[in-house]
Amino acid sequence: ETGVTQTPRHLVMGMTNKKSLKCEQHLGHNAMYWYKQSAKKPLELMFVYSLEERVENNSVPSRFSPECPNSSHLFLHLHTLQPEDSALYLCASSQDEQGDTEAFFGQGTRLTVV
Amino acid sequence: GEDVEQSLFLSVREGDSSVINCTYTDSSSTYLYWYKQEPGAGLQLLTYIFSNMDMKQDQRLTVLLNKKDKHLSLRIADTQTGDSAIYFCAVPTYNQGGKLIFGQGTELSVKP
Numbered sequence: 001e002t003g004v005t006q007t008p009r010h011l012v013m014g015m016t017n018k019k020s021l022k023c024e025q026h027l028g029h030n031a032m033y034w035y036k037q038s039a040k041k042p043l044e045l046m047f048v049y050s051l052e053e054r055v056e057n058n059s060v061p062s063r064f065s066p067e068c069p070n071s072s073h074l075f076l077h078l079h080t081l082q083p084e085d086s087a088l089y090l091c092a093s094s095q096d097e098q099g100d101t102e103a104f105f106g107q108g109t110r111l112t113v114v
Numbered sequence: 115g116e117d118v119e120q121s122l123f124l125s126v127r128e129g130d131s132s133v134i135n136c137t138y139t140d141s142s143s144t145y146l147y148w149y150k151q152e153p154g155a156g157l158q159l160l161t162y163i164f165s166n167m168d169m170k171q172d173q174r175l176t177v178l179l180n181k182k183d184k185h186l187s188l189r190i191a192d193t194q195t196g197d198s199a200i201y202f203c204a205v206p207t208y209n210q211g212g213k214l215i216f217g218q219g220t221e222l223s224v225k226p
Binding site: 002004006035041042043045048056090092097098100102103104105106107108 | 118144145147149154155156157158159162202204206213214215216217218219
């Protein structure tokens with residue numbers, strides 16, 4: 001248990017569906033992240049939020065839409081996804097967005113797009 | 115941008131030592147990390163080394179850092195079947211605000 005909780009753990013959705021992934025941390029961290037983990041590829045940083053402000057968006061398609069309503073919660077809204085979007089989506093948090101603080105990861109949501 | 119590279123697979127026998135290697139192209143002068151991902155789980159910090167150190171030992175784990183060659187390695191002594199997992203190195207970058215860049219992960223398989 002790392003203190004970062006993601007729901008759901010598994011999600012199967014059709015290409016026309018709309019769904020949301022949820023991440024929650026009560027570690028008092030100021031930065032939260034979404035990563036995409038695909039087989040045999042480096043972890044891809046998708047979005048970074050610091051103090052509820054988006055500070056980075058790494059050229060992610062608009063079918064992925066993040067939301068950070070407060071410092072403890074982070075959502076990833078999904079719509080009209082493609083089969084190649086199937087992956088493990090990991091949420092992480094850290095004290096701040098600099099690389100000298102430990103990142104704590106959730107267990108991930110395994111997304112399958114059919 | 116920053117590039118962090120690892121080999122994808124490593125297979126060892128139980129009781130042997132495992133050495134997982136990582137090379138990177140750039141780094142800010144702070145910490146470099148090894149994360150471990152067990153099946154069905156997220157990543158967890160395993161160990162780290164501060165960039166002004168060459169070596170750090172933590173029980174069965176030894177981290178070696180060669181800053182000149184931009185090479186980081188993780189040695190696991192007396193490898194056990196429970197060490198089977200994916201191991202990621204992570205490096206903060208100069209030109210991306212110090213954010214962590216992860217390698218693609220090395221899958222360690224330990225055979226009895």
